Amino acid sequence: MLSVVEHFPVLIIIISLLSAFTIFIAGWLNKKSCCFISFATILVQFVMSIFVLNHVLTVGTIKYRLGGWAPPWGIEYVVDTLNAYVLIILLFLALVCVMYSKRNIEHELPRKIVSFYVLYQLLVTGLCGVTVTGDIFNMYVFVEIFSLSAYALIASRGKIALRASYTYLILGSIGACFFLIGIGFLYSVTGTLNMHDLSCILNTGDLYSNRIVQAAFVFFVIGLGIKMALFPLHTWLPDAHSFAPAEISAMLSGIIIEVSTYAFIRICFSVYTVNFLKLLPIFDILCWVAASGIIIGSVLAIAQDNLKRMLAYSSVSQMGYIMLAVGLSVSSHNELWGGLTPALMHILNHALMKGCLFLVAGAFIYKADLWNISDFRGLGKKMPFTCAAFVLAAISMIGVPPSVGFVSKLYIILASLDAGKFVFVAIMLISTLLNLVYFWRVIETMYMKQEEGAHNHSSSRRDEVPASMLIPILILASLCIIVGIIWLAEIPMPIMDSVNSLFGLSGGMT
Numbered sequence: 001m002l003s004v005v006e007h008f009p010v011l012i013i014i015i016s017l018l019s020a021f022t023i024f025i026a027g028w029l030n031k032k033s034c035c036f037i038s039f040a041t042i043l044v045q046f047v048m049s050i051f052v053l054n055h056v057l058t059v060g061t062i063k064y065r066l067g068g069w070a071p072p073w074g075i076e077y078v079v080d081t082l083n084a085y086v087l088i089i090l091l092f093l094a095l096v097c098v099m100y101s102k103r104n105i106e107h108e109l110p111r112k113i114v115s116f117y118v119l120y121q122l123l124v125t126g127l128c129g130v131t132v133t134g135d136i137f138n139m140y141v142f143v144e145i146f147s148l149s150a151y152a153l154i155a156s157r158g159k160i161a162l163r164a165s166y167t168y169l170i171l172g173s174i175g176a177c178f179f180l181i182g183i184g185f186l187y188s189v190t191g192t193l194n195m196h197d198l199s200c201i202l203n204t205g206d207l208y209s210n211r212i213v214q215a216a217f218v219f220f221v222i223g224l225g226i227k228m229a230l231f232p233l234h235t236w237l238p239d240a241h242s243f244a245p246a247e248i249s250a251m252l253s254g255i256i257i258e259v260s261t262y263a264f265i266r267i268c269f270s271v272y273t274v275n276f277l278k279l280l281p282i283f284d285i286l287c288w289v290a291a292s293g294i295i296i297g298s299v300l301a302i303a304q305d306n307l308k309r310m311l312a313y314s315s316v317s318q319m320g321y322i323m324l325a326v327g328l329s330v331s332s333h334n335e336l337w338g339g340l341t342p343a344l345m346h347i348l349n350h351a352l353m354k355g356c357l358f359l360v361a362g363a364f365i366y367k368a369d370l371w372n373i374s375d376f377r378g379l380g381k382k383m384p385f386t387c388a389a390f391v392l393a394a395i396s397m398i399g400v401p402p403s404v405g406f407v408s409k410l411y412i413i414l415a416s417l418d419a420g421k422f423v424f425v426a427i428m429l430i431s432t433l434l435n436l437v438y439f440w441r442v443i444e445t446m447y448m449k450q451e452e453g454a455h456n457h458s459s460s461r462r463d464e465v466p467a468s469m470l471i472p473i474l475i476l477a478s479l480c481i482i483v484g485i486i487w488l489a490e491i492p493m494p495i496m497d498s499v500n501s502l503f504g505l506s507g508g509m510t
Helices: 005-029 033-058 081-108 114-133 136-155 160-190 195-202 211-227 237-243 244-279 284-301 307-328 339-367 386-400 404-418 422-448 467-488 494-502
Strands: 062-065 078-079
Touching: 005 033, 005 062, 005 078, 005 114, 005 195, 033 062, 033 081, 033 422, 078 114, 078 237, 081 114, 081 211, 081 339, 081 467, 114 136, 114 160, 114 422, 136 160, 136 244, 160 195, 160 211, 160 237, 195 244, 211 467, 237 244, 237 307, 244 307, 244 339, 284 307, 284 422, 307 339, 307 404, 307 422, 339 386, 339 404, 339 494, 386 404, 386 422, 386 467, 386 494, 404 422, 404 467
Parallel strands: none
Antiparallel strands: 062 078
């Protein structure tokens, strides 16, 4: 007999899907109700995710059989500490973004309010589905759900955003096809789609040397590499981030590419396992690709004047951080910073930092239609709280202690030293200097450059965004410091220990 909490993984999906239909119907009667329905739904999902994480930590992994069919014939939802952790992060950021969206969408898309929230709820449904499913084909289905929703949400602004969405559609479809081909290859060899069953067959059957199995892994890497904007497969990302509504840019950078990263980690460690990863120099190559992305993404960010485009290239660099940490997970053995600990930390940290920065960028556009950094003169006086939040998130990205960014970089550097990969330490330090260059340029313009004339948008009079937009920004900015202090305090984190032990890796915070 399943407990109530063990039903929550499937309820999180069902409630979200039903909410999308409810928003569509309610929007005919009163379109202003759409935001409140979406907010209430995601709040319920978030509360459920907290109970799920607590259950996983105290009782054990949740396994839910859909339709009563036993796996591997039936679809199974499996929630362990890894996906419970990711689920909380994605629902928290989704909740913050939907709170922010009310006034912003009324301002930017007054005629598309209903369709926006329907698509937004479907986006959340797809992301949650990818996170909780234990069936690899079911994961593909949910990847397509959130991808199609993301394409439409990016295109919702019209004009040049249509081109950005079309580019994302083409490349995203290629990525999805590669992912599906990988699934087909594995199914042709194993005859199953259940992730646990796949792992058992691949491991016990000694199929790691099978060319079809290895080819499937290559397809997974390329397909998901496109989805998570891993350099050099990131070309869709700058335009998509730049022209999407601010809350969608925050979701794209803070969650969508992170959930794709989760899917990559899940396939690497749950399907193929560490034994396969040690058989070939897969993660060594991944580390070098990620390191290249860290530097090139930062250099391209320096060249941008459009703030959202600068943040987009910064996301390419930050994805390099996460994938470098994933690449080091097999070779780093320290109990504190070994295994997947640095990668999991930076998934949360990046969601907080980049979510805050994109919402601030949206606030500048909402208030004065400011897109370019060169136009931010005197903005620190006009929007002091919003600019202060930007500074907190920016110093976190740079890596100033005790921010979350400092802890992430410290742990990745320590993991590099532990693995004997000293060149990656140098790359991390260089990237920190590059981060300082492009973020300092924004801070200097906002606080140290005066307005050019009385006709300029900036003035000494305060003119902040509405509270419903400012509060989410301040929450994320505050967490950039608070969570960093928690990490530094080395408060016991059973999540990290559990994930690392789950995959047979060293590490975890004890």
